[in-house]
């Protein structure tokens with residue numbers, strides 16, 4: 001696995017020392033809150049509804065067992081024994097106390113981790129396909145490039161004070177699991193006619209107040225041109241991007257207002273100036289990084305044990321059918337550990353569960369773990385013969401839920417249970433939906449379905465790209481939930497369509513149930529997914545199910 | 557005619573713990589909403605908010621929140637403020653267990 005260089009190590013240590021001094025000065029009165037706030041945000045520390053919250057970066061979602069154990073240790077020592085994995089592949093602690101934060105950052109630095117650039121108007125933690133390096137459909141592991149981008153963007157002097165935060169996502173596979181089209185810059189690895197890998201560069205996507213699907217600015221960019229091209233895009237954005245209005249400051253608005261063609265032309269112009277300045281050192285560096293990401297030494301062993309178990313044990317079979325993904329090595333599988341047991345908070349893991357996952361990764365996944373933006377944990381390289389053992393251990397730890405990609409595998413942001421910006425709660429809505437469909441025992445019959453919930457218009461829960469999206473709002477002092485339908489966060493990305501007026505807190509779960517009942521009635525066959533049915537029929541039947549009074553009135 | 561002033565309390569988060577606190581009539585910061593000073597006059601509210609904002613080593617982000625009189629003291633009116641008196645709904649954490657919320 002990639003190891004920090006001495007430079008990274010001393011950089012992170014220096015930041016911890018610096019922030020330790022800043023916290024001391026805040027507490028003793030040397031710094032006012034106005035002075036301190038931007039400093040703490042640069043170190044991932046927010047003040048939320050009930051407490052501080054520390055957001056820890058997990059670059060491109062990759063963790064070692066040692067790091068995962070340290071996260072558990074931090075949860076036990078300075079928090080309430082759990083952590084929350086987020087849609088940005090990060091982990092958040094909901095209860096740190098200000099005087100303890102320097103010690104937490106020190107403990108993170110001990111395992112080459114930090115909370116830098118998880119906040120503020122800079123280039124944030126780069127996210128990637130959570131199956132990177134393992135997926136059967138992948139062209140190349142995108143993480144070396146993600147790491148290159150991390151190093152290039154860390155403390156980049158030109159991009160510390162952008163007009164707004166800036167998010168880059170990268171995937172090496174044609175099946176987009178990194179939501180690249182809804183990022184400021186999305187990078188999708190593609191091959192050119194000669195078969196050489198490069199990137200499709202998608203610019204100006206984003207969710208939030210003004211959801212937009214990114215525009216392909218470059219259908220094929222050679223790998224060696226990537227950093228200068230990114231720098232050109234950032235540079236044009238930094239010059240043109242609006243700073244007068246926070247809501248119009250993201251690059252999606254800049255691209256929209258400038259026009260995609262004109263924006264692309266300006267990028268090319270800038271690129272022509274910058275490109276010669278990149279002497280190739282970045283490519284030497286990339287070659288070194290790639291070595292550190294070399295695939296593990298896969299074992300060659302029979303897999304009949306798996307086949308026999310699969311045939312014999314229906315519980316194991318159900319789990320294998322939903323939670324495993326095809327690995328590039330046919331003897332292996334990618335395991336998705338669901339952090340979505342019905343009734344639990346999506347994305348939360350206790351410190352005990354973290355340790356179990358760390359142990360399993362060490363013994364059965366070549367020492368690797370991933371955090372997915374769908375708030376689950378991945379064991380990327382598990383030999384099939386080990387799967388029954390892994391499943392048994394997970395089940396014992398309350399981590400054996402067989403629901404990945406199904407209705408109870410819900411993305412939910414922290415919402416008004418934690419987040420100071422929230423306009424409504426999202427966690428209890430997710431819990432309620434999962435419990436209800438667990439009770440109905442319909443989940444497997446319903447099939448693939450992505451529900452995504454945000455507690456405000458900022459859309460951290462990606463509701464716009466949920467097959468069913470739920471947005472919590474404050475309407476006249478009451479929680480109200482708006483439903484969008486038909487969203488898609490993959491390579492065929494679309495923003496969902498608003499179904500109609502919102503629902504009160506106690507109406508939203510019955511509304512979702514009506515929606516699903518309608519789907520089960522109108523689908524052509526059990527093979528037609530919710531999204532396919534929606535694409536075939538449009539809003540009509542779903543609207544009728546959501547608003548039966550309107551439907552009755554229209555019929556009358 | 558100016559709209560009637562809605563009664564307010566001054567609330568903030570404690571600097572060290574981040575916990576929700578309320579300004580009392582005798583200038584303390586209480587963890588309990590019911591102990592807050594219920595402010596019924598706009599000019600007085602502004603004075604109290606200024607006072608709160610000056611306590612830079614104790615609290616962060618002081619603001620005025622709508623409240624109403626209740627049998628045991630002031631009560632929040634908006635759901636966000638109700639949640640702030642309790643803590644999150646997914647775990648028994650925060651005020652609901654730490655301060656014997658009723």
Ligand code: SF4
Pocket residue numbers: 413414415416419420421422423454455456457458459460461
């Ligand atoms: S979507 Fe809104 S409520 Fe949810 S985490 Fe983001 S800012 Fe907070």
